[in-house]
Amino acid sequence: MHGFERRGLIAPQGHFSTTGRFGRMFPTMPGLESFSPGPLALGEPTGPMDGGSPAPGNTSQNNPRIRAGYTFLGQFIDHDLTLDVTSTLERQIDVSATHNFRTPVLELDSVYGLGPSVQPYLFDTDGVRFLLPDGETDLQRNANGRALIGDPRNDENLIISQLHLLFLKFHNKVTETAEINALTGLEKFLATQTLVRRHYQWIVLHEFLPRIVGAETVARVIAERPFLFPSDAFMPVEFSIAAYRFGHSQTRPGYALNATAGGLLFPKDPADGDLRGFRPIAPARAVDWTFFFGPHDPNPGGRQDSKFIDTRLSTAMLHLPNGVVPASTPLNQRSLATRNLQRGLDARLPSGQDVAAKLLSPEVRLAEADIWTGVAGGEGPAPLWYYILKEAEVMGQGLQLAGVGAEIVARTFVAILLADPASFLNREPDWTPTLGKTEGQFTVTDLVSFTEGRDVPGERVADLPSPSGPVEAIGIIAGDTPPEVPGAG
């Protein structure tokens, strides 16, 4: 599972990458071997990265630029791209020998698995549509309640499990379109898969990324292509162990699922509404996607945003429960902040300052005085993951990544799409989506509208609050306290 030791050993390897290895975006840069105050002190519960502990300038706020659903879309995309089965904190990492068992390609292999010939139990008897249980409010499950899907990590919490279901239903709906319906058998499956993949890649490139890093950065990176893989695509550790873990800061302690149900990600008491995965989902707890995507509504009891991207994590993320980490994990390694920081050291990632010196001119770098504010004993070279969160906090006003974080994320996604001979960006760069409400556009709300046959209103990324404009304060998320969750408890 996501972040679990030895997860997904049987996970499928797609067919585009021949190496499946991690690599480095900055191969010649020296690695950071230690920092002050160290991973245990910086990541400890009630420490400087704990969003729930009282501290000056608590920035644990609703992010009006990024609705809550994009956190889980981000995790879903991570599962499409990365699968590291060597995630033990004790082990030093030899990056060149560490396998990324997931192909670094945006091809939805987490959804398609090995396809209908090799994994026919995922599909209907026609070998085209995904098999879904009656009512289609949950995934297919075995007698133990485990989901029968292409990647077990997509069942680790209720919301990503429902997002996986949404993609299965999207695929099934696409088979009914006029251009696909006339086809049969494998040809029909492959045509559907291609159309689904292209619409998904479009969402990543033209909606998800612009929200996370800003539309100008995406456009510039597509035009200038500052980072390309020297030969086969690999997973840059600067992305997987630092920049893309920004999502850990976006995660809220709990979520409303629909008008009547909700809960906490890691409840101490199951009466608080349990969002942990690997178990059947009752129809009354099925996600209503208007609670996760769509126009921002400041009513905290109704719609919900992701948490600000900053140096503070929801308290629950600093107390990872069994099931997310192995039961043998000692207390001081149950903080996701400590784990990320330690993994960065193990992988000898360069410091944030070194990467900034290479990528950014001095006037657009994070000021040295801002790097360690609020951290007792914090000084000198900063770990890349922490530095990127600080950039988002200070330069991105908590709304989005900035500086090196934005560069690494945008460069990696664009390089991955350009390295994939089947991606629309490579094969047919002028292709535009055909399934949206407006010709040539496609967003997550279009995907929901198309799949569910109802009109879910969308947002134009250009209209969203950005760091260059005023940021409306719309409410603190108390770190360890759930948001107003209807139906919890």
Ligand code: HEM
């Ligand atoms: C829903 C709550 C989440 C939980 C509980 C969670 C937990 C974890 C854990 C325990 C790890 C392994 C840490 C280690 O190295 O030991 C991990 C890795 C990682 N997480 Fe998350 N995560 C969450 C959401 C996200 C989101 C939203 C993103 C990105 C948008 C993300 C991106 C990553 C990446 C890139 C890795 C490393 C690659 C991998 O092993 O899959 N995570 N996460």
